[in-house]
Amino acid sequence: MSSNQKPKATRQAFGEVLAELGTKHTNLVVFDADLAKSTKSEMFAKKFPDRFYEMGIAEANMIGTAAGMAMQGFVPFICSFGCFVTGRFDQIRMSVAYAGANVRVIGTHAGVGIGDDGHSQMGLEDLSLMRGLPTMTVLQPCDELETRQMIEFLMTHDAPAYVRLTRQNLIPVHDGEYRFRLGRVDVLRESATANVAILATGATVQECVRAHEILQKQGVQITLANVPTIKPLNSDDILDIAKGHRWLLTVEDHYTIGGLGSAVAEIISDRSGPTRLVRLGVNDQFGESGEPIELYDKFGISAAKIVQTVSGLLNS
Amino acid sequence: MRVSIIEMLTEAKSGHPGGSLSCTEIVAALYFSEMRHDPQRPDWSERDRFVISKGHGVPAVYAAMAHAGYFPVQELMTLRKTGARLQGHPDRRRLPGIEASTGSLGQGLSVAQGIALASKLSAKPWHTYCLLGDGEIQEGQVWEAAMSAPKFKLGSLTAILDYNHGQIDGRVDDVMSLEPLADKWRAFNWNVIEVDGHKFEDLIPALQKARKATDKPTFVIAHTIKGKGVSFMEGKIEWHGVAPNKDQETAAIKEINAKGVRS
Numbered sequence: 001m002s003s004n005q006k007p008k009a010t011r012q013a014f015g016e017v018l019a020e021l022g023t024k025h026t027n028l029v030v031f032d033a034d035l036a037k038s039t040k041s042e043m044f045a046k047k048f049p050d051r052f053y054e055m056g057i058a059e060a061n062m063i064g065t066a067a068g069m070a071m072q073g074f075v076p077f078i079c080s081f082g083c084f085v086t087g088r089f090d091q092i093r094m095s096v097a098y099a100g101a102n103v104r105v106i107g108t109h110a111g112v113g114i115g116d117d118g119h120s121q122m123g124l125e126d127l128s129l130m131r132g133l134p135t136m137t138v139l140q141p142c143d144e145l146e147t148r149q150m151i152e153f154l155m156t157h158d159a160p161a162y163v164r165l166t167r168q169n170l171i172p173v174h175d176g177e178y179r180f181r182l183g184r185v186d187v188l189r190e191s192a193t194a195n196v197a198i199l200a201t202g203a204t205v206q207e208c209v210r211a212h213e214i215l216q217k218q219g220v221q222i223t224l225a226n227v228p229t230i231k232p233l234n235s236d237d238i239l240d241i242a243k244g245h246r247w248l249l250t251v252e253d254h255y256t257i258g259g260l261g262s263a264v265a266e267i268i269s270d271r272s273g274p275t276r277l278v279r280l281g282v283n284d285q286f287g288e289s290g291e292p293i294e295l296y297d298k299f300g301i302s303a304a305k306i307v308q309t310v311s312g313l314l315n316s
Numbered sequence: 317m318r319v320s321i322i323e324m325l326t327e328a329k330s331g332h333p334g335g336s337l338s339c340t341e342i343v344a345a346l347y348f349s350e351m352r353h354d355p356q357r358p359d360w361s362e363r364d365r366f367v368i369s370k371g372h373g374v375p376a377v378y379a380a381m382a383h384a385g386y387f388p389v390q391e392l393m394t395l396r397k398t399g400a401r402l403q404g405h406p407d408r409r410r411l412p413g414i415e416a417s418t419g420s421l422g423q424g425l426s427v428a429q430g431i432a433l434a435s436k437l438s439a440k441p442w443h444t445y446c447l448l449g450d451g452e453i454q455e456g457q458v459w460e461a462a463m464s465a466p467k468f469k470l471g472s473l474t475a476i477l478d479y480n481h482g483q484i485d486g487r488v489d490d491v492m493s494l495e496p497l498a499d500k501w502r503a504f505n506w507n508v509i510e511v512d513g514h515k516f517e518d519l520i521p522a523l524q525k526a527r528k529a530t531d532k533p534t535f536v537i538a539h540t541i542k543g544k545g546v547s548f549m550e551g552k553i554e555w556h557g558v559a560p561n562k563d564q565e566t567a568a569i570k571e572i573n574a575k576g577v578r579s
Contacts, residue, residue, distance in 0.1 A: 029437070051437070053468075061426045061460035068367075068430020071408070071415070072438070076430075090420055091457070095427055099417040100409045 005144055005172035010165040010202075011108040013147035015040025018077060022048045025155050031066050031078040033059045038167075039079035039108045059084055063091040067101035075102065075155060082107025082123025082164055089129050096160045097133040104154050105130070108165040110140070111253030112282060112299055113203045115168070118289035123164065124282055128258020130162040131231050137161040137182070138231040142205035143172045146228055149180040157182075164202060168292055171206045173226065183229045185237035191221035196310050197245040199238075201227045201260045204251040204280075207296065210303035215310060222310060227260055238267045242275040247313050249278045251301055256281040280309060317344055318545045318572045320379040320392055326565040328396040331404065332372040334542040334555040338480035338513070339373050339447060342538055345519040346445055347380040350527070355385035358413035364442050365431045367416040369424020370449030370478065371405035372557070377414075378402050386413045422455025424448065425475055429465050432473040432533075443527055446475045451483030454492045459504075466505035471529040475506075478513065480542040482553045498537060506535040513538025545572050 022028050022044055031053045036042040045052035055062040059080055066076035078085065085107050086092065096103045110123045130138045137159045141147040147165070154161055173188060180186075185199070189212050200208040205226045212224050225241060227233065242248055248268065250261040261279030268277060282299050296302035300309070317340050325331040347353070351364040368377050375395065382389045387401075394400040401411040405419030416427045428446035435442050452458065465473055479497075481488050488494060498508045507529055511518040519538065526534035542556070543549030546568040560568055 053433070055464060058457075058460035058464065060423075060457040061429075061464055064423050064426025064457065064461070065430035065433065065464070068416070068427040068432075069434045069437075070430075071427075072431060072434035074434055074437070091423060091426075094417060094420045095423050098407075099427075 007169035007171045008144045009167060009169050010141050010144070010147045011040045011167060013144040014106065014151060014165055015043040017148045017151045019043040019047050021152060021155060022051065025075065027074050028155065029053065029069055029074045029076045031055055031062050031076060033057055033062050033080045033084070035080050038081070039106060041077070041079040060088045060091045063088055063103070064095045066103045067095040067099055070101040070103050071099070075104070077104045077106055079106040079108070081109040081121055082126040083109070083121060086123065086126040086129045086162070092130070093133060097136055100135070101160060102158065103160050105160070105162045106165065107162060109167045110164045110202055112287040112295040113166055113168050113253050113292050115292040115295060116289050119287040122287040124255050124287055125258060126162070126164060127230050127254050127260070128262070131258065131263065135159055136231065139229055140164040140202040141228055142202055142226050143170050143174055145172060145174045145176070145178055146180055150228070153180060153182065166203045168203065170203055171209070173205055173209055180228060183232050183234040185234060185241065186226040186228060187223070188226055189222070189224040191223055194221040194223045195246040196249060196313060197223035197225065197241045197247070198249045198251060198306070199225050199227050199241070199260065199264060200251045201230065203253050204301050207301060207303045207306060208251055211306035211310065214303060214307050220310065220314065230260055230263055233263050233267065235267045238264055239271060242268050242273060245275060247276055247278060249280060249309065249313070251280045251306060253301060254281050256283045278309065278313065280306065317376065317379040317383060319569050320382065320389070321375045322546070322560060322565055322568045322572070324375055324378065324392040324395045325559040326562065327393045328559060330396060330559050331375055332557050333549055333560065334482060334552070335370060335373045335449060335478065335480065336375040337544045337546065337549065338540040338542045339376050339478040340544065341514050341516060341519060342447060342476055342478060343376045343380045345516055345523060347384050349520050350523040351445070355381070355413070358386060362440060362442055365415045365428070365444045367418070367424045367428040367431070367444070367446045368406060369418050369428070369446055370421065370452050371419035373447070373449065373478070374406045377406065381413055421449065421452040422457040425458055425461040428473060428475070429461050429468070429470065432470045433468060435472055436468070436470065442472070444473050446473070448475055448477050450477060450479045450481065450488050450494060451491065453477065453494060462501065462504045462506070465533040469531040470533045471531050473533040474523065474526040474536065475533065476536040476538055478540050479537055480540045482542040482551070482556060484556050486553060501535040505532060507532050508535050508537065510537045510539065513540035514544055545575065547571060
């Protein structure tokens with residue numbers, strides 16, 4: 001863990017790095033739909049008002065407009081809550097993905113982790129929707145450093161992309177040596193004797209780091225990997241981890257249908273093997289208002305619940 | 317162009333004759349008079365851009381492109397065939413010269429707006445045109461774009477409405493009336509021009525006037541007839557999305573040639 005980094009929301013890290021990149025990348029343009037204060041695109045807006053477009057509360061038009069600019073060589077980032085922007089699915093399907101427009105769709109306020117505002121503001125099916133689109137790159141960083149590297153990577157990446165960011169602060173899990181690599185799984189804790197390997201993405205990575213600490217104190221070894229790329233996800237990386245473990249556990253603040261759990265299930269179902277997969281996440285039910293920590297408990301994705309699940313598997 | 321439209325739709329055995337024939341003069345006025353473009357260099361950076369938002373009308377665009385020299389006229393006969401560059405609805409990744417991939421109605425004006433914003437930001441001289449269907453503007457996204465283009469002072473954006481009064485389920489006035497149409501776009505701060513969409517002497521001056529606009533986008537309401545040029549198709553909703561058979565093709569081409577409607 002890096003000592004010089006404080007916990008930070010990935011939306012905040014995004015806003016900061018975007019405003020920095022604007023200097024070097026003069027083809028970077030940013031759009032928001034009346035949520036610039038929340039998505040943190042306002043930092044870019046203040047620094048580069050000529051390259052910031054306030055579209056008002058009209059996400060569909062924002063998506064199409066950004067697509068038109070992307071086709072002329074600009075690199076547009078369009079920002080909103082994940083639920084609202086991916087809710088305009090058809091515009092992303094046609095004007096962005098099918099058209100081959102390299103728009104970067106930024107969806108903040110991922111999952112039940114936003115807490116108080118309740119279900120209507122929670123992105124819970126965004127990964128599922130974006131993963132279903134051919135050519136779409138789907139990313140989810142788990143701390144500040146990874147966010148910064150991903151956004152910089154997207155300045156030159158030749159494909160449309162979706163990036164899922166958090167409202168809440170996340171602890172740094174990487175040190176300065178870390179390098180984000182598209183598609184690759186990032187193993188954080190490795191154990192040759194572990195029976196369980198956890199694959200986590202975004203906000204649940206820090207929960208899993210805590211769960212790892214608790215389990216270690218109990219004398220239980222696990223493997224833990226961060227999966228920053230939901231699509232295209234490297235099959236070999238997943239299969240390598242699956243090979244050495246009896247249980248694979250995916251943990252995400254997203255529906256268990258369509259997100260990381262599904263992506264991993266698709267990979268391991270293509271091969272025969274003894275590894276069993278358990279998917280933790282919001283299990284086919286709506287989110288609700290509450291304290292984030294209580295909601296993570298309720299939906300079974302807090303450190304304490306992850307420890308319980310792992311212990312249950314090992315005792316089964 | 318009309319003969320080509322009839323021939324390619326007959327060969328494809330499916331497609332949309334009504335809305336392709338209604339916008340024929342509009343598309344012809346753009347490709348053969350108003351637009352600055354070079355069929356030999358479809359990626360010429362300073363070309364004018366044309367987005368056909370009513371993607372089902374693309375046979376008219378394919379016909380214009382072929383006759384302008386973007387690709388051999390023979391290729392029109394590959395329309396809708398497996399592996400063809402001429403998809404049933406336009407695909408910009410397959411066919412150079414197509415600016416936007418459309419077919420899900422209501423999205424093209426936003427894309428055209430983005431293209432116009434790009435010219436403004438990069439201080440490039442191109443003009444951006446967008447052809448909309450009348451039924452299409454029942455989509456809410458069109459009105460989002462109607463609101464935003466004047467905000468960005470996009471004088472370099474011209475939208476043209478093919479007002480042929482027909483959509484799949486019936487007459488536009490019955491399905492969901494657009495009226496008072498000119499008043500609505502004026503209220504949204506657009507320049508509005510109404511023309512007979514089948515008369516070049518109306519269309520071309522209107523497009524020239526639109527090109528001179530500096531701080532307001534222009535909305536050209538082109539009054540048209542669905543299926544124009546083929547008497548048994550004119551004004552008939554049932555010809556929205558059905559291709560002619562061989563006998564109908566022969567009759568249609570005979571009539572078009574006899575009338576000398578050679579656009």
